[in-house]
Amino acid sequence: MGASALNRPDSRDFARLFLADTPFIDTRSPGEFAEGAFPQAVNLPLMDDEQRAQVGLCYKQQGQQAAIDLGHRLVNGPVKESRIAVWRAFAETHPDGYLYCFRGGLRSRISQQWLQEVGIDSPRIIGGYKAMRRFLIQQLEASAQHRFIIVSGQTGCAKTRLLQEVANAVDLEGLANHRGSAFGKRLGGQPTQIGFENALSIALLKRRHASPQAAIVLEDESRLIGRIAVPEVLRESTMRAPLAVVEMSLAERVEHTFHNYILQNLSDWQTHAGDVAGFAAFAEELRQNLATLQRRLGGHRHSQLLSEMNAALVAHVRGNPEAHRAWIEPLLRDYYDPMYAYQLGLKAGRVVFRGSYAEVSTYLGEAH
Known part of the structure; x- marks a missing residue:
């Protein structure tokens, strides 16, 4: 795949790139990438963090040309060859890809030039990460002016699953990798705030583009x-x-909570850490999550729930996970439900529809 085969121009058409889920080579340093990135970007840096720091200091003290010369000395020989090898592999696997650095300047131009020297056409994004980030901030502000319908319901009403079935929905909890409650942690941790905002802006842009009205x-x-x-x-x-x-019975909500927060979470942990270590981590996380509610629950109620949780964990390890319902039900009924009722009461004037899971799903599918 030579430069003449594709000869794609550099681009600043950010909307097209994001709507198409265009693959990106992010040539910024790992530290820059960790602070915030785009969902479709892979970090294949020109310089590592230490090299970037050295070049930056040289630039301040001696100017641009001296910094460029130092960069070439630091990224040379086998180091340069390894950089080109991973860029080339990515470009050959993703022939529609683009590369960028922070401002669309030296690092991306050098990366592009080195790829061209081995016959690879990989266009750059004009303005780099900074320009794309600015674009997404503007798009987020524009998206905020769009029309929304908000799905509400008591804890355990499967609202996230409902959103995943609705064509014009955006799953905020999915983007944040968190279920939104004290028990909502997910393996893998959460993205950075900037990474979340980037992904959110792209998701909203796609929804507005697909169904503008x-x-x-x-x-x-x-x-x-x-x-x-x-x-x-x-x-x-x-x-x-x-x-x-969404309106569901307490029994239905207990069942949903049991499946997602017990069975699914344990499965995730055991896939990650093995059966024994995974169960131990799962159990400790449950206890820690309950501990975060201790002040709001009060000492006596927290102690009761913790005792029931520990008994359920003993039964679970012996093959009876059903015992968890003994603490899930009172936690929903006596803690989450009153809190939800109070909050919904403040929003009562905004309620336009109430119904079962299926009825709300139908309503959302028909709403325009």
């Missing part, structure tokens, strides 16, 4: 999803949006 469906979230903050510009807009409320 249709309302976007979101779940009713608090300000924080785990440690990730819902951008204020979006939160202000959704706090005025109409609500569709």
Whole structure:
């Protein structure tokens, strides 16, 4: 695949690139990438963090040309060959890909030139990460002016699953890798705030592009999803949006909670760490999650629930996971339900529909 085969121009058509899930080579240093990136980007840096720091210091003290010369000395010989090898492998696997650095400057031009020397055409993104990030901030502000329908309901109403079945929905909890409650941690940790905002802006852009006139469906979230903050510009807009409320029996919600927070979480942990270590980590996480609610629950109620949780964990390890329902039900009924009822009461004027899971799903599918 030579440069003459594709000869694709460098681009600043950010909307097209994001809508197409274009693969990106991010040539920034690992530290820069860790602070915030795009969902479709892979970090294949020109310089590592230490090399970048050395070149940056040289630039400040001696100017651009001296910094360029130092960069070439640091990334030379086998190091240079290894950089080109991984870029080439990515470009051959993703012939529609683009590369960028922070501002679309020296690092991406050098990377592009080195690839051209081995016959690979890999166009750059003009303006780099900084310009794309600015574009996504602007798009997030534009998306906040769009119409929304917010799905609400008591804890355990399978709202996330409902959103995943609705064509014009964006799953905020999925993007934040957190279920949004004290028990909502997921393996893999959460993205950075910037990474979340980038992914959110892209998801909203796709929904607006696919159905410009249709309302976007979101779940009713608090300000924080785990440690990730819902951008204020979006939160202000959704706090005025109409609500569709899912109604489920306590028994149904206990069942959903049991399946997702017990069976699924344990499966994830054991896949990650093995059966024994996975169960131990799963059990400790449950206890820690309950501990975060101790002040709100009060000492006596927390002690009761912890005792029931520990008894359930003993039964579980002996082959009876069903015992977890003994603490899940009172936690939902006596803690989460009153809190939800109070919060929904503050939003009562925004409720436009109430119904079962299936009825809300049908309503959302027909809403425009």
